Amino acid sequence: MSDARKELPKGYEPENVEARWRAFWEENKSFSPNAEALTPQGAYSIVIPPPNVTGNLHMGHALNLTLQDVLCRHARQLGKQVLWVPGEDHAGIATQNVVERRLKEEGKSRHDLGREAFIERVWAWKEEYGDNIRRQIKAMGASVDWSRERFTLDEGLSRAVRKVFVQLYNEGLIYKGLYIVNWCNRCHTALADDEVEHAPQKTRLWLINYPLEDGSASLTIATTRPETMFGDSAVAVHPEDERYKAFIGKKVRLPLTDRLIPVIADAYVDREFGTGALKVTPAHDHNDWHLGRKHNLECIQVIDDDGRMNGKAGAFVGLPKEEAREKTAAALEEQGFLKATQDYENSVGHCYRCHTIVEPHMSVQWFVSVKPLAEAARAAVPEKMRIVPESWTKTYYNWMDGIRDWCISRQIWWGHRIPAWTCDSCGKLVVQEEAPDICPHCKSTTLTQDPDVLDTWFSSALWPFSTMGWPDETSELKRFYPTSVLVTAFDILFFWVARMMMMGLHFMKEVPFRDCYIHALVRDAQGKKMSKSTGNVINPLDMIDRYGTDSLRFTLTAFAAMGRDIRLSEERIEGYRHFMNKIWNASRFALMNLDEQAPAPLDLGAVSGPHHRWILHRLEALKAEQKAAIAEYRFNDAAQTLYKFVWNEFCDWYLELIKPDMQAGGARKAAAQYVLWTVLREALILLHPIIPFITSEVWAALPGTEHESNLAAMPFPPARDTSAYMDDAARMEMVQAAIVAVRTIRAELNIAPSLKLALIIRPADEAARAAIEEQREAIMVLARLESLIIDASAEAPRVCASDVAGGNEIIVPLSGAVDFAAEVARLDKELLKMDKERAMLSGKLANENYVQKAPQDVVARDRARVAELGDAEKKLQALRERFRQGLQE
C-alpha cells in the first residue's frame, strides 16, 4: 500500500481496511500466475466449486472459500505457483425457475416468450445479477484469479461439453432410450436419481378387490395410489404363496374398466406386505417398470407430464392426480370394490429444487452408461486420488458400486443444448459437435435439434479441465492439471466429485485432483441444517458487517476439523473478534516502541536475554506446526496454535517482558526492538492465510516494509536453528512459574495488586539462582515487587505466605495481621494434591512389570517427578509447620 501509515487508529475498523486491500490485490493482479513461467517449488491449483449464479453466499460457501484461500495463500508463501480458478454454475433448473418466477409476476410464462426470447431473458438476468455472487466471493477475501474466471455456459465450456457428449456417444457410452424417470411436474423435466430427496408422508393404504374373470373369486391388492389403476397391466403374486397359487395364469377384471389383466408370479413380491398381491403399473412406478420389462407387460400411461389424468383414466380425465386418487377411491367404494383402507406412512420423492412430489414417468431420455466410467473412477482411489478424511473413501466406493445409468437430459430451456439432430426426412439421428447443414444419410437439409438440454452436473463434471481451456492443449492444462486438491462438503460427493473423477479419467487420462478434502457442513447452534424455511440462517455478509471478514474466517478455520459438522453461532464469531482486537493492539504497542526506520539487524544467535531466546524458540515451534497442520488439512490445529502463540505467549508474556528493556534504552532496547520486530513480522506472515486483511494492514504500517508492502507476496519465513535456545526456554519457564506462584498467593490472600511486595526466593540450586538473578527485573515488574532477595539461606520471616514453584521456594513476607488458619488450609490443599500425584506415581514405580516393560524414558520421567514432588512437599511441610505454630500462639 503506497500510503503506509505509521500509526494505527485505536480500534480496528474492518470495513475501510478490507475495501482498500481488496482493491489493492485486484489492481496488482496479485493472484494471476503466469502459466508459462516455471518455479522450482512447482505448481498448486484449485478450481472453485462453482456456486450457482442464482446463489447467495451462505455459510457453507464462506467455509469452503476460507479453507481454499488458506491453502492457496499458504502455498504461495511456500513459493509455489498458485492458480485458483473462480467461476459460476449456470444451474439449469434453479436459474430457469428464478426467471420464470419473474415472468409470472408480469403475468407471462416462458411459452409466451418462446425458447429463444426466454433464453435471452435468462442471459440478461445473469448479466444483471450474476455479479452478486462474484462480489460476495470477493468480500470473503478469496485470492482467486479473476482473469481466468469461467461460467459453465460460456463458449469455451460449451465446446468442451459438445466434444465430450459426441465422443461418449460414439464410444457407445451415451444412449437414448425409453425409460421410467423421476419427473417433476412443476419443473417439467426429468431428474437424476440423486436429485430426488425422500421424505416420509402420512397417507393411506387402499385394499381393492380385483374380481376374477369368471367372477368366482377376487384378489385383493394393496396400493397407496389407486388412481394409477387405470394403467395396471397385471397383478403379481409370489410364486410360492399358497393363498394365490390357484390364481396364477388366470385373468382378473380391472375395476371401473372392462379390461382383463393377467395374474403373474414373481419372487420380487413380498408376501408379508399388504395383501401379498401387487398391482403392476409399469408406466408409473420404478419397480413395476422393471417387472413389466421382465414379463413383457404393456405400459399404459395414465398421468400426463403435468400431473393430470389423461384420457385413459376414464371419467377422471383432466383431474390432478391427487384429486383423482380420492375420486377413484370413492368410485371403487361406491361400486363395492374397496375392501378397506388403512393409515399408512411411506416415503415419497421430492424435487430437490422445488420440492414438488416427483412422479415416476415414462419417457424417452438420454443416458450415460456409467458402469465402465465408474469402475475407473473407483480404482483410482486411493492411489491416484486421496480422500481426506479417509473415512469417506468407503462411502465413495459404496456409491460407485451401486451406481445406475445417469439420466442426463432435462426438458428445460436453460442449459447446454444436446448436440443431436433428427432428420425430418429419414428420421435418423445425427450426433456431432456442430449443427449439420445436411443429413449424412439422406442428404436432406431439414434437421431438427433435440429440444432437451443437459443436466447441469454434466458440464460441472468437466470443470477441472474445461476451465483450463480443454480441448485445446493450453499451458494452463500442462501446468495446473491435475489440480492439487478439491475442497468441498460431502453433500455433493456424488453429484459432483464422483462425476468429475469419471470424466477427468476418461478424457484427460488423469484424475482431476490429487486430494479431495471433505469439510464440514455448517449447521446452526442446535445442529440443524441452516435453511431459509427454518429461519436459522446466519448470513455471512451480516457477520462480515458486524465483526469483519477476518473474524468470520478465523472462526470457520478454527472449527473446520471438528468432525462432520460445525455448529455455528454468532457468539463464536464475536469471540474471535476479540482475537483480532488483540492482534491489533499488540501491533499498536509494537509500533509505539519501534522507530521510524526498521531496527538495525542483529545476530539473533548472539542475542542475550532468555525472554528473547525463549520467544524465538517458541516461534520456530509454531512455524513447524503451522506448516505440518496445513499440509495435513488440520485447519483447526493451525488456527489454535496461532491463537495460543499470539495471545498466551507473545502478548501475555513477551510483550510484558520487554517493557523494562524498552525503558532501559541503549543496546537492551535495540535488541528488544529487533526481536520484537522480527517475531511480529513472522507472526503476521503465519496469520495471513487465515486473516489476510488485518495482517496486511498491520504489515504495511510496520517500519521496513516500504518496498515489500504486499504481505500476500511475502514468503514463508525460513526456519531458524534455535536448538541452542532450549536451555534458555526452560529457564524462562521456571521464572514464569515463580511469577505465577506470587500472583496466586496475592490473589488467594486478597492482596491488592497495587501493594508492592518484598519477595524472597530460595533457589533450588546454583543454576536456578543464576537464572532467577538474570531475570530479576522481569520478576520485579511482573510480580509487582518492591524488593527481591534471591538467597538459598535467607531467613523466612515469621509472618509470610509461601509456595514451591519449579523447586524454588517462594516466600512472601506479610505485614499486619495474617489469617494463619487460611494459610495452613491453603498449604494443606496443595500438599494433598501433591501427595495424591506422588502416591499414584510411586504405585506405578512399585510395579515391577511397569518398570520392566515401559519405555525407559517414561520410567525415568516418573522417577524424576517423584523426586521433585518429594522435595517440594518437604519444603511446603516446613512452611506449613511455621504457620501452625503461628496459629497456636
Place this chain on the structure above:
RNA sequence: GGGUGGUUAGCUCAGUUGGUAGAGCAUCGGCCUUACAAGCCGAGGGCCGGGGGUUCGAGCCCCUCACCACCCACCA
C-alpha cells in the same frame, strides 16, 4: 434393511503413533498495572455414555449394550 459419525468440564468441542485429560464461552474472586475492560491477574469444575476384554498402563485398541445425528436403498 445396509452404512457412517457421535456420546469428554454447565455449554460448544479439541485430544496427532496407548503413558490416567485441554481450549473457548459460561461461573466465582481481585484489578482501569500508560497496547488492549473487546482487557489483565487468579480460582473452581470431569469415575472421558454403560458393561466386558487386551495391556505394566486405555479417552485412545477389541467386543457388547444404550442413546443421538446423518447417509444410501426400499417402501404395493
